[in-house]
Amino acid sequence: MARLKKFFRYENVGMLFVLPAFLYMLVFVGYPIVHNIILSFQDVNAGNLVKGTRNFILFENYLELFKDSVFTSSLWNTVRFTVSCLVFQFIAGFALALFFSKPFSFAKPVRGILLVPWMIPITVTALMFKLLFATDIGIINFLLRSLHLIEKNIEWLTTPGTAMFALICANVWIGIPFNMILISTGLTTIPKELYESASIDGAGKVQTFWKITLPLLKPTIESVLILGFIYTFKVYDLVYVMTSGGPVNATHMLSTYSYKLSFEMFKYSKGSAVANVLLVILLFVGVLYIKATTEGEDA
Amino acid sequence: MGEEKRLSKKKNILFSIIAVVLLCILLFPLYWALITSLKTEQEIFRNPPTFYPHILNTKSYAAQVETGDFNMFRSFANSFLISMGATLIAVLLAVPASYGIAKYHFRARKALLLSFLVTQMLPVSVLLTPMFIMFKNMHVYNTWVAAVLADATIGIPFSVLILKNYFASIPKDLEEAAYLDGCNKFSAFVRILIPIAKPGVMVCAIFSFLYAWGDLAYGMTFILDQEKRPITAGIFNFMGQYGTKWSYLTAFAVVTIIPVALIFIFMQKYIVSGMTSGAVKG
Numbered sequence: 001m002a003r004l005k006k007f008f009r010y011e012n013v014g015m016l017f018v019l020p021a022f023l024y025m026l027v028f029v030g031y032p033i034v035h036n037i038i039l040s041f042q043d044v045n046a047g048n049l050v051k052g053t054r055n056f057i058l059f060e061n062y063l064e065l066f067k068d069s070v071f072t073s074s075l076w077n078t079v080r081f082t083v084s085c086l087v088f089q090f091i092a093g094f095a096l097a098l099f100f101s102k103p104f105s106f107a108k109p110v111r112g113i114l115l116v117p118w119m120i121p122i123t124v125t126a127l128m129f130k131l132l133f134a135t136d137i138g139i140i141n142f143l144l145r146s147l148h149l150i151e152k153n154i155e156w157l158t159t160p161g162t163a164m165f166a167l168i169c170a171n172v173w174i175g176i177p178f179n180m181i182l183i184s185t186g187l188t189t190i191p192k193e194l195y196e197s198a199s200i201d202g203a204g205k206v207q208t209f210w211k212i213t214l215p216l217l218k219p220t221i222e223s224v225l226i227l228g229f230i231y232t233f234k235v236y237d238l239v240y241v242m243t244s245g246g247p248v249n250a251t252h253m254l255s256t257y258s259y260k261l262s263f264e265m266f267k268y269s270k271g272s273a274v275a276n277v278l279l280v281i282l283l284f285v286g287v288l289y290i291k292a293t294t295e296g297e298d299a
Numbered sequence: 300m301g302e303e304k305r306l307s308k309k310k311n312i313l314f315s316i317i318a319v320v321l322l323c324i325l326l327f328p329l330y331w332a333l334i335t336s337l338k339t340e341q342e343i344f345r346n347p348p349t350f351y352p353h354i355l356n357t358k359s360y361a362a363q364v365e366t367g368d369f370n371m372f373r374s375f376a377n378s379f380l381i382s383m384g385a386t387l388i389a390v391l392l393a394v395p396a397s398y399g400i401a402k403y404h405f406r407a408r409k410a411l412l413l414s415f416l417v418t419q420m421l422p423v424s425v426l427l428t429p430m431f432i433m434f435k436n437m438h439v440y441n442t443w444v445a446a447v448l449a450d451a452t453i454g455i456p457f458s459v460l461i462l463k464n465y466f467a468s469i470p471k472d473l474e475e476a477a478y479l480d481g482c483n484k485f486s487a488f489v490r491i492l493i494p495i496a497k498p499g500v501m502v503c504a505i506f507s508f509l510y511a512w513g514d515l516a517y518g519m520t521f522i523l524d525q526e527k528r529p530i531t532a533g534i535f536n537f538m539g540q541y542g543t544k545w546s547y548l549t550a551f552a553v554v555t556i557i558p559v560a561l562i563f564i565f566m567q568k569y570i571v572s573g574m575t576s577g578a579v580k581g
Contacts, residue, residue: 013484014403018411021396021455024388028452029418032429039428049428050435096321104306104314110322112567117325119559119570121513123531124552127538128328131335131545137344139331146347173328178574185575234422237515241535258424263520268428275424286420290413 033279039272046266061273070249071274074257078278081168081253082232086225088172093179093224100180101187111184118177126241129170133157160250163243167251171238178231179224186220187213219292226289230282254278329556336360336549343545359550371551373526374533377443379558381518381529382511384447389454389507394500396455397462398488402474412463415456423516426452434521445521446529450514454507461506461573465499466492502573505566512558530555 040061042054065071100111117125132140133156141153156162190213198208214221236255239245245252245260252260254274262271306314335343336359337352363371399405400412430449434440439448469492477487493500518529525536534551541547563570 011403012405014399014405014408017395017399017403017488021392021459022411024392025415025418025452025455028430028433028448029421029426032426032433033421035429035432036425050432099314099321100318102306102314104311104318106315106318110318112571113322114325115570115574116329116560116563118574119509119563120329121515121531121555121559123513123515123534124332124555125328127534127548127552128332130538131332131549132328134545137348137545139348142346142348173325176325181571181574230420234420234424236423237513237531241515241538255422255424259427259516262428271424272428275422275427278422279425282420282422283417286417289420290416 036272036275039269040276042269044268044272046268049266049268057269061269062277064270065273065277070252070257073249074245074252074254074274075277077164077251078233078235078253078255081164081171081235082229084168085171085175085232086228088168089175089179089228090225092172092176094183096176096180097183097187100184111180115177115181117173118175120174122174122237123241125170125174126238129166129173130157130242133166133169157243158247160247163247163251167239167242170242171232171235174238175228175232179228182224182227183217183220186217186224189220190216222292223289226285226292229285230289233282233285234278332549332552335545336553338546340544340546356546359546360554362547363550370526371530371533371554374528374530375554377527378512378518378529378531378555381443381446381450382508384443385450385454385511386504386507388447388451389458390500390504392451393455393458393462393503394493394496395488397459398466398492398496400459401463401466412460415459418452418456419460427516427520430517431520440521441523441527443522443527446511446514446518449517449521450511451507453510453514454503457506457510458503461502462496462499465496469495498569498572501566502569505562505569506573509559509562 041056041058043057043060044054048054096111096114100107132138135141135153135155135158138153138156140156141150144150144154154162156166194212194216195208198212203211234255235253236259239251239253239256240259243251245256249257255278258271258274258278260271261267261274265271334350334352337355337357338349339352339354339356339358342349342353342356400408426449430445431440434445434448439445473491473495474487477491482490513531514529515531515535519532519535522528522532525533528536530551534548534555537551538548
């Protein structure tokens with residue numbers, strides 16, 4: 001007891017404050033991660049999920065995955081989806097951040113309201129975009145018809161290529177506010193004097209942007225892109241609600257395919273293996289993020 | 300802070316107009332969902348579409364309560380209970396944890412901080428099956444408790460990372476003054492530090508609530524009975540059943556947005572601070 005008391009004197013008392021949260025996360029996140037890795041090396045179906053013996057089949061689940069064309073297309077879809085979303089939401093978010101950094105009366109209130117898409121439950125966003133992209137009553141088909149760009153309504157969500165496009169549009173809509181607000185904050189850290197002296201030196205607007213704004217924003221841009229990657233790569237709700245991976249598996253992402261394997265086909269082990277592939281990719285990028293943000297900081 | 304350079308009057312008006320136009324374009328999906336919920340089914344299918352409801356139809360909302368066909372207010376209450384529960388757990392655990400990490404330099408501190416950072420990046424897919432088994436064994440499967448326990452795991456790491464910065468910014472002198480006045484470490488934390496970090500605690504509570512409110516995967520996987528499910532799972536279910544009944548579906552969506560809208564209107568300043576402090580949406 002006395003030794004325990006001595007241990008928790010001074011700095012170590014901090015551990016006591018962290019302990020409850022740590023134990024909670026250990027039980028409800030740490031243990032499941034380990035369990036999921038074990039599951040992926042076993043043969044688990046609906047019969048032996050909760051009770052019963054499970055056989056270890058080692059890497060068989062993973063080997064099977066790489067022969068599974070739906071898995072490889074899900075992996076490719078996730079990459080394609082993530083990269084497209086990142087490009088569009090970053091450019092749009094950056095442009096909006098630059099625009100709202102101008103000191104006009106409506107700048108702050110309007111920028112504030114633009115954050116709303118980010119806060120809305122993704123299930124609702126998915127529903128709203130399903131409505132916009134609906135075949136008969138969809139406003140997007142109506143606009144394209146009015147502009148005489150199409151003659152017949154496009155079946156956006158039931159055609160492979162266009163379904164992916166609709167998903168990307170919905171996700172970019174969620175991502176724009178996130179990119180905009182982080183870049184806006186980054187812009188405020190650039191000292192005003194730099195712009196003033198640049199204009200005295202006769203630098204044009206374009207030159208100032210490339211020579212001052214971009215280089216000084218580099219840390220912000222890095223974290224926006226990496227966080228955006230992590231958040232987009234694990235997309236689940238949006239795809240599940242809008243297309244459920246269809247038509248004919250054309251829009252499955254790693255997350256939705258993992259869900260389908262586990263909770264619709266009851267191939268729990270294979271589903272866990274897909275989830276672990278997703279996890280490894282995210283952790284790899286996550287390490288990059290941590291390295292980029294904690295450099296020189298006492299975190 | 301010096302006075303910001305003012306734009307000329309003409310430019311000010313021009314930029315403000317552009318801003319409002321951008322706002323209308325970007326928020327159009329929300330407007331469209333709202334007016335669709337107030338149209339009759341007939342009007343929804345009219346071609347060309349109407350841009351405001353010509354006949355105001357509130358039946359889509361009323362029908363949910365009256366016929367009991369599908370009671371969205373029930374799922375709303377479920378969601379509220381689940382989100383409040385998750386928020387409570389997240390705040391109660393994250394406040395002391397973030398204080399411990401911010402103010403004490405014990406050995407495992409860096410590793411702990413890193414582990415909270417990593418849990419924020421986890422995909423739900425990794426946790427679903429093991430949690431499913433765990434909740435079955437705990438006999439909380441198919442109850443709101445399962446969703447609360449799972450949703451809190453999104454709020455905790457986020458809250459710890461946000462609040463850590465708030466506690467770190469409080470000067471040490473303040474704490475030392477409290478010790479001189481006879482406080483010990485725990486009472487100084489409760490009486491002096493928590494009240495100062497209150498804005499940070501608000502950010503955590505709001506985001507923990509929003510994460511739980513928006514969750515679909517946990518609510519749908521761990522709760523089977525429709526009458527116990529949260530509103531997001533309700534919408535999904537409803538879409539499967541009444542795929543083209545857009546007036547009902549959008550009414551459902553509008554009701555789901557109400558708490559989010561209220562939070563936004565009354566607590567906007569906390570939202571910006573939460574989003575910019577390295578928020579990853581769960």
